[in-house]
Amino acid sequence: MQDHLSQTFAALADPTRRAMLARLSKGEANVSDLAKPFLKDMSLPAVTKHLKVLEKAGLITKSKDAQWRPCKLNSEGLKDVADWMEQYRIFWEESLDRLGDYLKTVTVKEKTKGKKNERKR
Amino acid sequence: MQDHLSQTFAALADPTRRAMLARLSKGEANVSDLAKPFLKDMSLPAVTKHLKVLEKAGLITKSKDAQWRPCKLNSEGLKDVADWMEQYRIFWEESLDRLGDYLKTVTVKEKTKGKKNERKR
């Protein structure tokens, strides 16, 4: 898996890992918290591996607190995906009025922090 | 790969396939058109396989025109991804005033079971 974006998409291509992200979207959690819903289905080392995949993909970060490893969402990974998606918005935003909104957005082209286009909603 | 969304993400986790989608975002193309940029790197059957992955993921559709197989983007697959992404918008949409607005309206508190990692947002 050469590039980082591929790594991120690959990380997302697993329902267990997406469920972990969903859990983390509600707030920080350590490994055993995250593992809990899955321990019927898999072992703890399997969970560790999933988290490592998410971490390498830039979708979460892990820190240390005594013997715990609190994890939290890393928005950078998600941003990479969102930025990639942006070029296809015109295709999946298919309802005509929404398409109209999109066209207004691209003509306004508001910049944020010298970065990418911000979207009006 | 159980679920369809995983299949879609897995399809996107390859730079060749993403390049094919990028090409198709410019308009329909048949298999040999799509293959052209990659024939230095891989065989035609490999291209066929990539396209099959994209098709099964709902990212493209293929039709028949004599011996050609014109392919085009299928927005449904992209929409699935966009819809999934939507729940994380608050994380990757980094504009501070918007985030500020969100934080004013919502206060979330949650506990992890060890009473350790409590986090205000």
Next chain:
DNA sequence: TATATACTTAACTCATAAGTTAATTAACCT
């Protein structure tokens, strides 16, 4: 000090994804 808790690493199995070459199907063109 020793025991429990939280998590990781190691070593392995098994399934599958990505590529190959060779053969095959299908439609068109003289």
Next chain:
DNA sequence: AGGTTAATTAACTTATGAGTTAAGTATATA
């Protein structure tokens, strides 16, 4: 009919991803 173009299928190799169990590393606590 015979040949060319377009694309797929078949059979195979190889690498990797996802899981396992068992052992190891830290840190807290009795």
